[in-house]
Amino acid sequence: MEKNAIERLLDENDLGTIVLYDENDKEVEFEQIAIIPYNNEVYAILKPLEEMEGVADDEAIVFLLDADEETDEVLSVVEDENIIDAVFDAYYKLLDEEENNE
Numbered sequence: 867m868e869k870n871a872i873e874r875l876l877d878e879n880d881l882g883t884i885v886l887y888d889e890n891d892k893e894v895e896f897e898q899i900a901i902i903p904y905n906n907e908v909y910a911i912l913k914p915l916e917e918m919e920g921v922a923d924d925e926a927i928v929f930l931l932d933a934d935e936e937t938d939e940v941l942s943v944v945e946d947e948n949i950i951d952a953v954f955d956a957y958y959k960l961l962d963e964e965e966n967n968e
Contacts, residue, residue, distance in 0.1 A: 871941060872931050875901055875910050884912060886941060894918065899926050902956045907931075909953045910941065928953050 874880045875898060884896045896912035903909075913926040921927060928944040944950055 875931065876908075883915060886912075896927075900957050900960070901931075902953050902960075904949070904953050904956050909944065909949075911953065911957060 869877065869880070871884050871886060874882070874884060881898060884898060885893050886896060888894050895915045897915055899911040899913055901908060901910055908931045910929045910931055911926045912929060914921055917923075928950045929941040930944050932940040932942060944953070
C-alpha cells in the first residue's frame, strides 16, 4: 500500500521527493528539507525542485501538516510571516545543535 504525502514526510527513513498538486492540479515535486514541530502543530519545510511562481531558487515553502477527516491528509501552505519565521528559526536552531554535536 502506497503511503500518502504526510506519511512519507513523517517517515524519517523516507528521504525521497514528495509530489503535491497546485491549485491548477499541476504536479509539483518537492525536496524534503525538515519536519518542525512548533506551537502544538507540525510543519514541513519543502523546496520545489522546479521553478515555481513567487518562489526564488534558494527559497523553500512552509506547509502545515493537518488531518482532514475526508482525505486523512492536508498540506496547506503557511502564509503567516510570523509562523514562517518561527518555523525557520526552529529549523536553524536544530541545525546549530546538530553541528555542535558532531
